[in-house]
Amino acid sequence: TLTVQEGEGFCSVEGTIDSNHEGFGGSGFANTDNKYGASVAYSINADHAHSALLDIRYAATSDRPADIEVNGTVVGTVYLPATGAWSSWNSENMTVPLQAGENQIRLIAQTESGLPNIDAITVSGNSLTSGSCG
Ligand code: GCU
Ligand code: CA
Ligand code: CA
Numbered sequence: 001t002l003t004v005q006e007g008e009g010f011c012s013v014e015g016t017i018d019s020n021h022e023g024f025g026g027s028g029f030a031n032t033d034n035k036y037g038a039s040v041a042y043s044i045n046a047d048h049a050h051s052a053l054l055d056i057r058y059a060a061t062s063d064r065p066a067d068i069e070v071n072g073t074v075v076g077t078v079y080l081p082a083t084g085a086w087s088s089w090n091s092e093n094m095t096v097p098l099q100a101g102e103n104q105i106r107l108i109a110q111t112e113s114g115l116p117n118i119d120a121i122t123v124s125g126n127s128l129t130s131g132s133c134g
């Protein structure tokens with residue numbers, strides 16, 4: 001199991017890393033611009049191909065569905081319903097296919113509000129390490 005905060009394995013946010021709402025882990029959370037298609041990107045290294053559970057810890061005051069893209073292919077959508085406050089954090093998860101080697105994972109906003117604030121992702125699989133962003 002690998003949790004990626006704002007350090008190793010965190011590749012980019014179309015927005016900023018903020019820390020003005022409490023309850024986050026690591027050094028803050030990713031705050032995307034409020035626009036359709038805004039994304040955050042991560043890199044995870046797996047030593048063999050397998051399915052893993054991707055857990056997203058987030059906060060938002062409105063529903064903020066996101067497509068999950070793995071290695072350039074959208075593999076599903078997570079609904080990411082409102083958590084009630086910017087300081088109330090919940091998790092949603094889905095199973096994602098990982099290939100052997102580097103896996104680029106992107107969350108892509110499906111509304112004009114952008115993504116929720118994203119604290120971290122946790123990937124539960126076998127022999128996972130943070131990947132490089134390239
Ligand atoms: C507020 C909040 C931000 C959040 C933004 C949003 O500005 O302080 O943390 O990202 O709303 O609606 O996405
Ligand atoms: Ca935002
Ligand atoms: Ca964090």
